[in-house]
Amino acid sequence: MSNADIKDTRRVRRSPSVGTYFLIYVVLLLLLVFTIGLSLVDFGHHWNNLAALLIAITKAFLIVLFFMHVRYGPRSIWPFAAAGFVWLGIFLTLTMTDYLTRNHPPAISPRGEPHFLVEPQSR
Amino acid sequence: MKSLIAVHPDDPEVAGHFEDIDQQRESSSLGMWTFLATEVLFFGALFVGYFVYRVRYPEAFRRGSEEMNLWLGGLNTAVLLTSSLTMALGVHAAGHGDNRGIRRFLAVTMVLGLAFLGIKAIEYAAEAHERLVPAVNFSTIPPDEAGLPSARQHPRPHQVELFMIFYFVMTGLHALHMIVGVSVLSFLFVLTGRGWFTARWHNPIETAGLYWHFVDIVWVFLYPCLYLLRQG
Numbered sequence: 001m002s003n004a005d006i007k008d009t010r011r012v013r014r015s016p017s018v019g020t021y022f023l024i025y026v027v028l029l030l031l032l033v034f035t036i037g038l039s040l041v042d043f044g045h046h047w048n049n050l051a052a053l054l055i056a057i058t059k060a061f062l063i064v065l066f067f068m069h070v071r072y073g074p075r076s077i078w079p080f081a082a083a084g085f086v087w088l089g090i091f092l093t094l095t096m097t098d099y100l101t102r103n104h105p106p107a108i109s110p111r112g113e114p115h116f117l118v119e120p121q122s123r
Numbered sequence: 124m125k126s127l128i129a130v131h132p133d134d135p136e137v138a139g140h141f142e143d144i145d146q147q148r149e150s151s152s153l154g155m156w157t158f159l160a161t162e163v164l165f166f167g168a169l170f171v172g173y174f175v176y177r178v179r180y181p182e183a184f185r186r187g188s189e190e191m192n193l194w195l196g197g198l199n200t201a202v203l204l205t206s207s208l209t210m211a212l213g214v215h216a217a218g219h220g221d222n223r224g225i226r227r228f229l230a231v232t233m234v235l236g237l238a239f240l241g242i243k244a245i246e247y248a249a250e251a252h253e254r255l256v257p258a259v260n261f262s263t264i265p266p267d268e269a270g271l272p273s274a275r276q277h278p279r280p281h282q283v284e285l286f287m288i289f290y291f292v293m294t295g296l297h298a299l300h301m302i303v304g305v306s307v308l309s310f311l312f313v314l315t316g317r318g319w320f321t322a323r324w325h326n327p328i329e330t331a332g333l334y335w336h337f338v339d340i341v342w343v344f345l346y347p348c349l350y351l352l353r354q355g
Contacts, residue, residue, distance in 0.1 A: 015218060018212065021208060021211050021212060021215070022208070025204065025205070025207075025208040028204045029201060029204060032197065032201060035347060036197050036351070038351075039193070039350075039352075048351075048353070049352050052347035052351045052352060053347065055347070056343050056344050056347050059340075059343045060340045060343055060344070063207060063336050063339060063340050063343070064340070066211075067208075067210075067332075067336045067339075068332075068333055068336045068337075073149075073152060074149050077149075077156060080153055080157055080160065081156050081159075083160045084159060084160030084161070084162070084163030084167070085163055087160075087163075087164060087167075088163055088164060088167035088170075091164075091171055092167070092174065095171050096174065096175075096178070099175050099178050099179070100178060
């Protein structure tokens with residue numbers, strides 16, 4: 001195989017059409033309206049927060065895949081695009097497994113209060 | 124390509140150390156993505172800190188979030204998403220060697236970026252007026268409406284103040300990135316006018332686009348975290 005053959009087959013350059021850009025833009029705006037609407041209704045517990053974060057992650061995926069061309073670019077871009085987010089995910093997950101579970105089971109202070117709930121002296 | 128480094132023997136638009144124009148372009152994107160990975164972790168540390176304290180003081184952070192102007196923040200999100208569309212269209216124009224198109228879309232993107240900063244400044248001014256700026260004028264008593272319930276009458280106002288610290292540091296750092304982005308685009312606007320870019324070689328426009336979209340993504344997460352997490 002000559003060098004020219006490799007050149008031709010290695011990277012097929014495609015990019016989204018203008019119509020695709022507008023479609024993604026409309027979807028992003030709809031998701032924005034949707035997330036504002038959801039925030040005005042109380043679904044109780046943490047469902048509001050979960051929904052808002054899931055919508056934000058969806059929007060980020062759309063921007064990365066279409067506006068930032070990751071869906072269309074060479075595959076060598078993929079691990080680079082994912083690396084930061086993957087490590088942030090590990091950072092966030094391991095940190096929260098600590099902070100979310102510090103009071104399970106509740107530790108009791110000498111005054112009989114759950115330890116985690118004892119506030120430091122108010123300034 | 125205007126450059127001081129050695130030019131590829133077969134292709135004047137390729138630098139000497141690259142095999143071909145595709146490899147050159149891929150390298151430029153990889154470099155930008157590597158930088159963006161460090162940016163993810165840069166902002167990520169602030170988000171992790173925010174989540175730790177949100178779990179620790181959920182009530183105070185909810186009250187702080189209620190002080191935010193939901194509609195101005197939403198408008199700003201729409202402005203940024205629109206600027207991402209025009210930036211993408213600018214890169215698209217660059218791919219077709221349409222220099223007038225590049226300049227038009229870069230100009231619209233810059234105007235939208237400045238509009239975002241202007242709206243943010245209006246929000247900051249309102250927050251300063253409401254005496255919500257930590258360590259400067261944060262007050263537990265609102266100026267005009269001392270009798271009304273407010274975040275400042277939270278039993279632990281300093282927890283609300285902590286929310287405001289996260290708010291100003293995170294949105295301030297984001298605004299700084301916006302200012303850098305607008306500066307880079309204005310530079311590219313001038314270079315486009317001087318005919319630097321071609322349909323084959325426009326890597327600076329493409330990488331500036333990646334940066335712009337990334338700053339948009341940061342705001343996509345800042346908006347729900349600071350403005351929308353009001354319930355529960």
